[in-house]
Amino acid sequence: MTFSVSTPDYDVPGHDVPPEQAVMVVDMKGYSKLPEVQMASVRSDLDSILETVFVQSGLPAPQPLDAGYKDAGDGVILLLPPQHVARLVDPLLGNLSAALQRYEGIRMAAAPAIRLRTAVHVGPLSVPDHRGAAINDACRLVNSDAAYQAVEAATDNGLFLAAVLSEPVYQRSVQAGRTRPEVTERQFIASTARVAEKPEFEMSCRLLVPGLPAALLREYLPASGNHAPRTGPKPSAHAAPEQPVRAGAVQNFHGELKDPVIAGHVEQLRIDRRSR
Numbered sequence: 001m002t003f004s005v006s007t008p009d010y011d012v013p014g015h016d017v018p019p020e021q022a023v024m025v026v027d028m029k030g031y032s033k034l035p036e037v038q039m040a041s042v043r044s045d046l047d048s049i050l051e052t053v054f055v056q057s058g059l060p061a062p063q064p065l066d067a068g069y070k071d072a073g074d075g076v077i078l079l080l081p082p083q084h085v086a087r088l089v090d091p092l093l094g095n096l097s098a099a100l101q102r103y104e105g106i107r108m109a110a111a112p113a114i115r116l117r118t119a120v121h122v123g124p125l126s127v128p129d130h131r132g133a134a135i136n137d138a139c140r141l142v143n144s145d146a147a148y149q150a151v152e153a154a155t156d157n158g159l160f161l162a163a164v165l166s167e168p169v170y171q172r173s174v175q176a177g178r179t180r181p182e183v184t185e186r187q188f189i190a191s192t193a194r195v196a197e198k199p200e201f202e203m204s205c206r207l208l209v210p211g212l213p214a215a216l217l218r219e220y221l222p223a224s225g226n227h228a229p230r231t232g233p234k235p236s237a238h239a240a241p242e243q244p245v246r247a248g249a250v251q252n253f254h255g256e257l258k259d260p261v262i263a264g265h266v267e268q269l270r271i272d273r274r275s276r
Helices: 036-056 063-068 082-089 092-106 133-142 145-156 167-173 214-218
Strands: 020-028 069-071 075-080 116-124 161-166 189-195 198-208 251-253 269-271
Touching (some): 020 036, 020 082, 020 133, 036 092, 063 075, 082 116, 092 116, 092 161, 116 133, 145 198, 189 214
Antiparallel strands (some): 020 116, 069 075, 161 198
16 A cells, blocks of 8 residues: 655645754853953953863864854853763863863963853754854853852862753763763762843753862752852861961961862872971
8 A cells, every 4th residue: 555645835834943052151250340451361361271172172173163152251152063062071171170270370460360150051053043042041051040159169169160061961971971980970069050130040950160079069059949049158178277386296288289180189288397
């Protein structure tokens, strides 16, 4: 038995889902408060850092993405093919954190530090104008309370990057095992992204501050069911109670470790000055 289907002369009603794109939004903390004379140079430094770490991570450099590269003043919106979404998580986030640590070690005293919030999302976007909810959601992720709490944790502990992953990105990269063995689910904190100015927006997400233990990052988030920001003293990975110095005593010196090779692995430096 043979079936034939005739094609009408008019368009069939309905809408196809546009192709997916991976979306990364990068926002610089405190950029709008900088003196105008510093804005161009620090943005140039950020662009150089991003171009370096994208190549280092096996990703297309941001500038040649053409329509996929959008200057947002204090940051950028980057669009990449969806197959790159796992690389945007690992190794990119680790490489970006290390690059920001290196920049902090070489920047001029008068130049501002570069601290970033970044969000990674994936979703359908129209072609060729790249419009759709995926970019809106990624921008809201990077401006969510969760992102600001994560960058506060980074700042308090001498780190320079806070990342927010949408749940689809987390599932396709970390949960799917497409990251290196040392990048594990235990390093990410489950949270809910909300934006005060957009009460209709609410999205499940995962938070990461490279180099910061997840347990310490959790201290900066509101308790479950409580959407108010955390209050009280801020914990620090480097803080220690002051103790009186005694002659011949063993003293623990605590301070920020900026070397990207050991930062996040060594939390205390112990110097024994006792005579042998």
